[in-house]
Amino acid sequence: MKQNGKARALIKFAVSAAVALGGLFLLQRLLVPKYVDGIVEGAFIAEYYGEKKDFDVIFVGDCEVYENFSPIVLWQEYGINSYIRGSAEQYIWQSYYVLEDTLRYETPKAAIFNIQSLQFDKSQNEAYNRMTLEGMRWSPSKVNAILASMKPEEQFLDYVFPILRYHSRWSELTASDIRYMFDTKRVSHNGYYMRVDVRPAENVPTGRILGDYSFGENAWKYLDMMRELCEEKGVKLILIKAPSLYPYWYPEWEEQVEEYAQKYGLPYINFLELTEETGIDYSTDTYDAGLHMNLSGAEKLARYMGRFLREEIGLLDRRGETELQEIWKSKIEAYEAEREAQYVKYGMKEENGQ
Amino acid sequence: MLFTTYEFMGFMAVLFLAYYLVPKKCQWPLLLAASYLFYFCAGADYLIYIMVTTLTVYFAARMMEKNADKQAAYLKEHKAELSKEEKKAYKETQKRVRLRWLISCLLLNLGVLAVVKYTNFFISNVNGILNSLGSGKQISFLTLALPMGISFYTFQAVGYLIDVYRGTVPAEKNPFRFALFVAFFPQLIQGPISRFGDLSKTLYEKHRFEAKTLCLGLQRVLWGYFKKMVVADRILAGVRTIVGDVGAYEGAYVLVGMLFYTVELYADFTGGIDITIGIAQALGIRVEENFNLPYFSKSLKEYWRRWHISMCSWFRDYIFYPVSISRPMQRFTKFSKKRFGEKVGRRLPMYLSSFTVWLATGVWHGASWNFIVWGLGNWAILMASEELEPLYEKFHDRFGARGRLYGLFQMFRTFLLVCCLNLFDCYSSLGDTFRAFGSVFTAGNWNVLWDGSLMELGLTMLDYWILAGGTVLMLCVSLLHRTGSVREKIGRRVYPLRFAIWYGLFLAVLLMGAYGIGYDASQFIYNQF
Incomplete structure (x- = not known):
């Protein structure tokens, strides 16, 4: 009798715990942002895990990589298999840990890092932290990325149990939150965020005078770590500065990066100085007045980058590989379909294709 | 922590x-x-x-x-x-x-x-005196x-x-x-x-x-968290907006702020004590109750028997009684009986002892004139009530005012009185407190109660709904509590219902609690004393 009672109590406890935890799990899935419409940048980092991890080149950085280079062009015209692991305002320590995380799965021949984020020595915005960090799969890299990124008001536990962070989102749920509770849809093209509309760059403001132009110690530390990681893994690290006109890129910053690249023998490409070579036209190749490239600009930069990677780094054309051909075929279809849809959306083409 | x-x-x-x-x-x-x-x-x-x-x-x-x-x-x-x-x-x-x-x-x-x-x-008081005497000297504050x-x-x-x-x-x-x-x-x-x-x-x-003891303790802790995080910390934004700018938020806003603060104080303090007693209970330790349904009091005297019981009894046992029977007070009793007659002479020492207690209570609550005036305000009302008691009795007998409805009126009157006294706790200076209170009668801005202005106090419509729900729940639990422990009443229900009630309360705290990024939750109000 006593044993029966104990068993019943145990079963009651187990069922209650299962219901309680199951309920919490479902609630958490419902409340976390899905990033499938509106602000989609938060979905980029996670999309990588669904890929066949055999890339020649990995881009890491902020919006200056995920909006400025088209991996489709790199494949179509050079046979280079590339992926962009970038997110909104991705800080350098996040780029480091994202690269470290990537190298757990594969060893690409080159890693391209956009040095814009050297200007930040500590995280500026919790929402941006979330967009990068939540997309990473749990690993020591993710733990370290969180610890390196958290602002004073943030809590590690909120990353472990996101329901604690998004507990009040129930008042702003949309149909997408239910539709994508357990599923998601691709919003990028190998990490590339497409925009086809045009807003010419006019009256670009110059930078305000700063008290100190030196990059912070923390930023340098992570650049050193990134360089050492690449050396250790045999990955060629390439530094770039995308041709975004704003935020302003100071000559003093440029000097520091050039000096660093020279000191360690790293290739460094400043696209701001290569408008002629790349063919960037700020009246047609940007969708937000010079901050980011549109599709036209991103394809031009990809062409330049493809030439560089083939000629300077010696990457081979892999278009002959059947498996990759199959993978890229569907990616190209999705790319072209979105391009057409955006042309219609922004009134650049009639719905019937005219 | x-x-x-x-x-x-x-x-x-x-x-x-x-x-x-x-x-x-x-x-x-x-x-x-x-x-x-x-x-x-x-x-x-x-x-x-x-x-x-x-x-x-x-x-x-x-x-x-x-x-x-x-x-x-x-x-x-x-x-x-x-x-x-x-x-x-x-x-x-x-x-x-x-x-x-x-x-x-x-x-x-x-x-x-x-x-x-x-x-x-x-x-700061010495500096104020020096200033008023025209002296340029000021004493520096200590850290x-x-x-x-x-x-x-x-x-x-x-x-x-x-x-x-x-x-x-x-x-x-x-x-x-x-x-x-x-x-x-x-x-x-x-x-x-x-x-x-x-x-x-x-x-x-x-x-x-003992699983039962632990569960009962944790249930009380959960109820405390509900009061603190769902009600007190949510309404805090509204309180801060109103009391933060006396010039901008006057008249009807002061009444709203007064009501908000009274709800906040109740939820914050009783919630904190629920957590304390619940933790102790889960550890098998009995901590005495500190509240006994204070807003069901029919007079201020009764309110102070039901609110912050441990503090009130402390002042009674360690200040009121010793002062009352002290030698100087005995001498004063003799003197006042001789000077003012038996009836008045017997009361004066009691009022003096009571004055000492309320002065000490005010000072204990905080280093500010607001608290001192708050304490003395309580004393004045309590003494006036004591003096007017025979008059009330006559009134009650004459008009038969002893029914249930009259009881409700008494509770409402006491609640209003407590709300008004709480104003001293809300504002940072006596000047602001009196200006705010005075504006209730002069501003004439009653339209802010219905023209949408209340939506600009840092609270959304959703916040108001949650606060209304939380307050009604607190009231219902208090009403149920009058006939015995609510937790024990729930404990007698079938298991699925019990589970649903406590899990629902847990989810309410989890989803509606004002915590984390985007909320500026406060520490417990009494933590600062």
Whole structure:
């Protein structure tokens, strides 16, 4: 009798715990942002895990990589298999840990890092932290990325149990939150965020005078770590500065990066100085007045980058590989379909294709 | 480490586990270690204050008891030799020795409290006087940290010391056990101010794990979190907006702010005490109740028997009674009877003792004139009620005003009175308080109550719905509580319903609690005392 009672109590406890935890799990899935419409940048980092991890080149950085280079062009015209692991305002320590995380799965021949984020020595915005960090799969890299990124008001536990962070989102749920509770849809093209509309760059403001132009110690530390990681893994690290006109890129910053690249023998490409070579036209190749490239600009930069990677780094054309051909075929279809849809959306083409 | 932080919840989880796993004789030492760790987390520098209080009170109490023992032994030994007068004289001498210990220890501990809490208040008043005299001299303020819960643990320790002096409780022989009584962490933040005679009954006992006790304790903790996080911390934004700018938020806004603050104070303080008592219960320790449905009081006098019970009884037992029977007061009684006649002369000393208590209550609540006037305001209303009691009785008899409806009116009247008195607690200066209160009668902006202005106080429509739901739930629980423990009533229901109720409450705290990024949740209001 006593044993029966104990068993019943145990079963009651187990069922209650299962219901309680199951309920919490479902609630958490419902409340976390899905990033499938509106602000989609938060979905980029996670999309990588669904890929066949055999890339020649990995881009890491902020919006200056995920909006400025088209991996489709790199494949179509050079046979280079590339992926962009970038997110909104991705800080350098996040780029480091994202690269470290990537190298757990594969060893690409080159890693391209956009040095814009050297200007930040500590995280500026919790929402941006979330967009990068939540997309990473749990690993020591993710733990370290969180610890390196958290602002004073943030809590590690909120990353472990996101329901604690998004507990009040129930008042702003949309149909997408239910539709994508357990599923998601691709919003990028190998990490590339497409925009086809045009807003010419006019009256670009110059930078305000700063008290100190030196990059912070923390930023340098992570650049050193990134360089050492690449050396250790045999990955060629390439530094770039995308041709975004704003935020302003100071000559003093440029000097520091050039000096660093020279000191360690790293290739460094400043696209701001290569408008002629790349063919960037700020009246047609940007969708937000010079901050980011549109599709036209991103394809031009990809062409330049493809030439560089083939000629300077010696990457081979892999278009002959059947498996990759199959993978890229569907990616190209999705790319072209979105391009057409955006042309219609922004009134650049009639719905019937005219 | 506030009650509403993850760190505290983690701390509690580890403590519960360890508490029931260690040998039972190690339970109270474990609690002592946990209490000091908790206090250390609030600020390592604060430890010295609580240790000084613990050691001095422990030592003084032991010395008093030793003296009392010596006295008893001497009298026993010389029972036959001493005359009645000699015995009395000896007792008086020894009592004076004990009194010296008591007063020295009180002066030291209350002195420390006065210095850390009131020095800058004193300086600001001196500066005000210097200013008004046209002197350019100003005294600089001191940087003094106010140790967490100093008012609570000092009063608790001092209460114990007086009890030992009076012979009500024996002095604790083990300094570590006494240290636990002073530093018992759940009540360090905001009380209640426990008596040694009550708390020690269960504090040092060996406690066997009982799922039911643990569950009942955790249920009370959960209810406390609901009040604090869903109601108090959510309404806080509205309170801050209104009291933060007296010029912009006047008239009808003041009434709204007054109501908001009263709800916030109730939810915050009773919620905090629910957490305290719940944690103690889960550990098998009984902490006395601090509230008894205060907003069902029909008079201010009754309200003060039901609100912050431990503080009120402390002031009654350790200030009111001693002052009332003190020699100067006896002399004053004689004088006033002679001067004003038997009836008035008997009342005046009582009013004077009561004045002392309310002045002390105001000062205890905070170093500001607002609190002093708040205390004296309570005193004035209580004394006026006392004086007008015969008139009320006549009125009640004449108009038959004794029914249920009249009872509700009395409750509403008392609630309104408490709301008005709370204004002194809301605003930072007396000038602001009176200006805000005066504007209720002069601003004439009643339209803000319905023209959408209330949506611009930092609260959305959703916040109002949640607050309304939370307040109604608190009211319903209070109504149910009048006929017995609500938790026990729920406990008698079938398991699925019980589970649904507690899981629902947990989800309400989780989803509707004002915590995390985007919320500026406050520490407990009474934490600052």
